[in-house]
Amino acid sequence: MASFITGGADLFHVYDVDGNKYIDFTTGWASNNVGNIHPEVLDAVIDALRKYGFLYYHPLAIELAEKLVEITPPNLTRVSMEVSGTEAAEAAVSYIITASKRPLIISFMGAYHGDSIGARMIGAHDAARKKYFEGMDGGGVIFIPYPRSYKLPPGMSQDEFARLILWYLDEFILEHIAEPDRIAGILYEPMMAEGGNFIPPKFFAKKLMEMARKYNWFVIADEVLTGFGRTGKFWAFEHYDIQPDVVVTAKGLTGGLIPIGAVILSDEVAGSERAYSGSTFAGSPAGCAAALKTIEIIYRENLLEKVTKYGEEALKYMKEWPEKYEIIVDSRGIGYFLATSIETGKGDEADIELAKRIFIEAKRFGVWTIWDDEPHIRVYPPLNMELDLLLEGLEKLEKAISKVEKDLKEGLITLPEKRQTIEFFE
Ligand SMILES: Cc1ncc(COP(=O)(O)O)c(C=O)c1O
Known part of the structure; x- marks a missing residue:
């Protein structure tokens, strides 16, 4: 399930090698801006x-x-x-x-x-x-x-x-x-x-x-x-x-x-x-x-206007996450250049681990985001994706965040050790 291998695509979706369908927030790593295989x-x-x-x-x-x-x-x-x-x-x-x-x-x-x-x-x-x-x-x-x-x-x-x-x-x-x-x-x-x-x-x-x-x-x-x-x-x-x-x-x-x-x-x-x-x-x-x-x-297709307008709606939705979830510290973006970040206070490795788990869970819920060994989940849909599909994908991503936060609270996730650093701001 955590596989990075896709088995095909249509304009707004990717499929894994078993044929499961995902809303596509990766767009060929932000390349297929008018949808996959237009x-x-x-x-x-x-x-x-x-x-x-x-x-x-x-x-x-x-x-x-x-x-x-x-x-x-x-x-x-x-x-x-x-x-x-x-x-x-x-x-x-x-x-x-x-x-x-x-x-x-x-x-x-x-x-x-x-x-x-x-x-x-x-x-x-x-x-x-x-x-x-x-x-x-x-x-x-x-x-x-x-x-x-x-x-x-x-x-x-x-x-x-x-x-x-x-x-x-x-x-x-x-x-x-x-x-x-x-x-x-x-x-x-x-x-x-x-x-x-x-x-x-x-x-x-x-x-x-x-x-x-x-x-x-x-x-x-x-x-x-x-x-x-x-x-x-x-x-x-x-x-x-x-x-x-x-x-x-x-x-x-x-x-x-x-x-x-x-x-x-x-x-x-x-x-x-x-x-x-x-x-x-x-x-x-x-x-x-x-x-x-x-x-x-x-x-x-006036995609610039569309992306500006729909991007604002998407960001509004994502901006609720830092209020609702302790592990989410910030959502930011403009147009279809969107991301949310994880911060636990337990160090970079822990934050990256949680982001990875969100990425994997999001796939289970049916959306494929960008995650690249980083404490962020990035959302780069095709510019011609309509608002309802974009919001549907974000709802799936939110379910993944909620699941990971719950698992963390229930002790089902072991976080990597924090890198020992010197305290500069005592
Ligand atoms: C800002 C920026 N510059 C350069 C590159 C490299 O581009 P490419 O992967 O097409 O070689 C990337 C790739 O992600 C990028 O984001």
Whole structure:
């Protein structure tokens, strides 16, 4: 039952290998934004395969590049095709370092940009991902905390924490670690996806942007998970008063059917010296066809408006959970970018264990959520899922939370030992 193996899917459901049906809150790990195997996307892919198979040069790449430029801010005029989000995030860094001729970037603790060695080094999702590879960090990345809203220093609000990070960057990093003109730019998830579904306060992005403009840093918005409508705007950075110099996209770009990624860049970032990125299958014909069709569907079906409206209803429902359940500390989200978090006071391992049990129980009740060895349960439905099915899935998830809390109270769950830490806030 805890299996991660699916046996098939329709637009809004997945099936396990025994044929059991689940409401799908995973959407191919936030990739199939217009539903699993959308028939129009599938047809577009098949047509492209019939016509082009795989050809390196083909007109669909040009058509998609023009479309991507059209749906991003006017300063972004160039496109580089990639195969995956990992490759696209690495490409973005490659471009800003080459264009600025500066060796350093700022990145965030908790950020996930992929699992290649390069992407693990420009991100800092968790220490386990760097284990044995610490030597490859090489010092080119300055990591600062992300303004999360979970497990903050006691008594500190998210806003205060966010301000502290900006102050730390200014006062400590720029004073003691690197002068501003040694930094090429900031690799930033406008909302942190894999790191816990966090939504920074508005002023944080604005101040970062102000610093970037002051010091001529390029800003990369990694929108691999948050882009393509997931948060109710086409790009998550649109919720903030910022204008990135590079947008990184993949996942939802192709409705999930054929993997491609892309970076959309300003002239300044792309236009000076040749930067190296890309690979043979980057921007394959079938991938570009899928992306063009996905973009068409998102706009034609007004999915952004729908996701905004239904997402509010869903969040309202999820916000009741911290009131009703002792193990739930917070629910947060925007659009169909939703999560709830577990905190017991018994340490990270205990919280992760309970989240895992909720994930497993939720499957027993008929909903498949995202859980990735984390103290959160994430809810990423397809953008075209109707409100009643979304709420039905959330009711099933709530049943799972209730069952796990009951089992915990009745002593049916043994929690892992708390990691011994030093008490700093006595
Ligand atoms: C923000 C972000 N960047 C990059 C990636 C890597 O993308 P991919 O898995 O397509 O290589 C992910 C994947 O989850 C992501 O969430």
